[in-house]
Amino acid sequence: MSKEDNRRMLLEKALKEYDFQASALLEILHKAQSIYGYLSKDLLMDIAQSLHLPPSTVFGVATFYSFFNLTKPGEHIVTGCLGTACYVKGSEQIMQAIEREFNVKRGGTTADGKLSLFVTRCIGACALSPAIIVDDEVIGKATKEVVIERIKQLLGGSNQ
Amino acid sequence: MSALTVKLKIDNIEVEVPEGTTILKAARDNGIEIPTLCSLEGLTNYGGCRLCLVEVKGAPKLFPACTTPVSAGMEVITNSEQLREYRKMTIQLLLSERTHVCSVCVANDHCELQSLANKLGVDHSIFERNWTRKEIDSSHDFLVIDRNRCILCTRCIRVCDEIEGVHTLDLKQRGRKAEVIMDLDEDWVNSCSCTSCRKCAKVCPVGAIYIEGEPITRTKNKDVAEFILTRRQRK
Amino acid sequence: MKLADLQKIAEQEVDFQRAYKYRINVCCSSGCMPLGALKVLEAFEKAVKEFGVEKECKVARTGCPGTCSVGPVVVVEPGDYLYQNVTPEKAREIVRDHIVLGLPAKDLLYSNEQFFKKQKRLVLRNAGKIDPYRIQDYIAMGGYSALVKCLATMTPQGVIYEVMTSGLRGRGGAGFPTGQKWSLVARAHGSPKYIVANLDEGDPGVFANRTLAEADPHAILEGMAIAAFAVGAEKGYIYIRAEYPLAIQTLQRAITQARSMSLLGNNILETSFKFDVELRLGAGAFVAGEETAILASVEGRRAMPRPRPPYPANSGLWGKPTLIQNVETLANIPLIIMNGGLWFSKIGTPKCTGTKCFSLTGKVNTPGLIEVPMGITLREVIFDIGGGVQKDRKFKAVLVGGPSGGCIPETHIDQPIDYESLKNLGAIMGSGGIVVLDDQSCMVDTAKFFTEFCVDESCGKCTPCRVGLTKIKGIYDAITQGNGRMEDITVLEKTSVYIRDASLCGLGQTAPNPVLTTLRYFKDEYIQHIKDKKCPAGRCFKTKEGEQ
16 A cells, blocks of 8 residues: 555544544544655645635634644754744854754744744743754754754755 | 513603513613614624623613613613714724725615714724735626625524525624635525525625626615515514 | 542552552653653663662653752652752762662752742642552542532532632633632533643643643642533533643543543442533634634634633533633642632632742753742742742842733742732733743843734724734834934824724733833833834844844
8 A cells, every 4th residue: 555545534534533523623634644654735635625614714724823834844853842932042043043054934944844944932841941843853952063063964964 | 572661761861662672672762872883673683793882870880781681760861971982983993994995885875884973973994904805706697795794793694584584694713813704605607595586685784795787786685684584484 | 430439549549659668759741741751751660670679669651849940850659859950870979879779869959949838739639649640649639529419418509609619710811719700600501511621721821720730730630520510511521732732641641541441431339410522622822822812713613802802701612501620720620629618718818819820041050840829929930949049140020910910020039829819910810820030031022922912812803902912012113213303202002002992802902011010111112123123131132144
């Protein structure tokens, strides 16, 4: 079975688990994003049809919440926390350093599609502030040097 | 309709209205005018524009007249110094949010925002204006949407959903980035659900949705929602 | 399962735990995990075997004791010895010294004794003490006995009476009396009735609810079940941020365990009472924490608030009577039922009973999660529990209540903490964020930061919040780039008051708080920025590199 079929099956399973209820739209979008990595228009149309919802409603919900990605993210994802505690401890400066070093803007992806940079408002790791998340790893009490080094390692690794 | 009635005072005038009536309707039925923008008879109330805020004696907060039901013994003030000031602020903010230039607008002289500004005495703005340059979507045969003039009142969205019943329109994003969209944010011509019924253009209070080549006086029809709804209910 | 079975489990578990002379609690919550808590846990398990003390020393995976800044942390019982910055190597050392030789490894112990002295841990009673993955641990601490007491000996009215007597008020921010809310929902017509537990901790700088869910998930479930019994609800939702994967996983496990022991589901404890709980994930929208917005979100819609009335107590989820309660409020309930409302009403202050969890962050020496009795002063929190300002810098202000809280200067930090006095100072309790600022922080920049946050998080429904806040942000941009005018101060003030009064929901109504409080207490800094184009803290007037 192809990868595409498999993913659609997983989505179908989630839809059935929630009994195709319109109220499960957020749960389904979460599931779809974890299966496909992001929410393409085709995918949103598919969900709208499955839940019998107007396409504009699905698009409205998917864009209201900042957790959902409508564009394909890069291979590696760096998310900087700009919550209060992290901001006070200088996460903004770290973000600027990353932007300069890798030539990427927050919310965007590098030209080679290797690295996406996102911003989050508090991941609740405030006592470890400033916190930067590199892929799934939370770097607490982060400094420019440590974070950039870690990203370089990752990018270097994916080139091999 | 419930036979029970409620007595209350609006601007010191004693009125009696059926239970469950909103403050707005109670006032209008008794000849007291409260300015509104997002509210439209025949559509569900939204409570977004905040023009119809009123004071209720004894309550620390202001209430939107369009969504707040009356209660017995309530004393409502619809026109205090503070309320007039706040209404002016609301209009000023709406005028400075996007590109509102009356002289080059299709709705000039037939615009609810413009006429409210005149009526409420808004003669200047304390806010820096924000000149947006969003692309105008004129892809449809005759319907045009200019989001630079949109005030996000959502009348079009509600009429599309509640009266026409297709829900082509909705909002995307949130906050200042919010926009009215068709289906999955398509150009209007590519919308798979739009029936080209024109109701969105009829209820738009400003010049954001209009019909190309048609005089605005012929397009605008504030009563369309209520007209259809009452006849639908009588069937 | 019946009442007697529950007691049996508790006794068995207590006996089982007593067989051990020592217990090592390794914090494995979101604070310590990124610092290598799992490796430390492994190291302890290995060391205990290596020294052959596995029969007398139990190694447990627990939630957070609160000292998140010095993680990974480990607590050795008896005696509550708290070890900080534990590494796998140190783990071995601790087992050797403390367990085998019986001598606590002094140089590895946590140093700020004050951190715990002034705290009173009710909501966090089990945090860091029990294994959140084992329902038996919770039962051994007396868990679910309050639910048993309700079902076996109390009426719903009786439960509501106890909660009313306790004086407990909603911990989500606004401080509405909990008992009164329950009574409204209980009397409301319509069925089914719903409960929504709010765990959408969107305030940046706050992590109290997450810690609670990760450390003691069953306390939330038990509180919900008791509330359901009192108001007559059959279905509950926990609305939790998707940004909290560990809390989600912990709660999901807890729900499954509770169901399997018939503490949730149909015929709970062999009575006719039925109640079940489902998780709903948020998706990154601060406004979703607002009462009516959370309802829209649980229903799968855009989290846009709607005007009240109708209140959710009468018309909430799908138009049915709904009780919306913060999880911290709910975690208090089992204690109130077990010890009585009168007991609870004597903690804190007469008008503001009980305790409050605060996330203490910013420039303090010992940040972390704390729980203090209401009425404690901000000074005690910052200088005793928090150990004062980092690097001995000068204290400048404390921000209480998250992005829509207020900046309070030193002259006012001797006020007792309660809903009313914070409000008088221009701040709010919010969900309990305390961020300490030192003299390197610029108050204009701080207010700008929070305004930006609220601009990004505004849902866009009402004009004052959507447009008004954007205009305020524009003024801040001008002031901090050297283009400010003195009239701007008046416009800021006027617009803020308007936004506070005219906005639809709590987000808009409180969003101007940082603006208004900084204008109230630090106006001279605004004037310096505008007239002298100077930023005393040296934060503004820089052309930010890398920004558009």
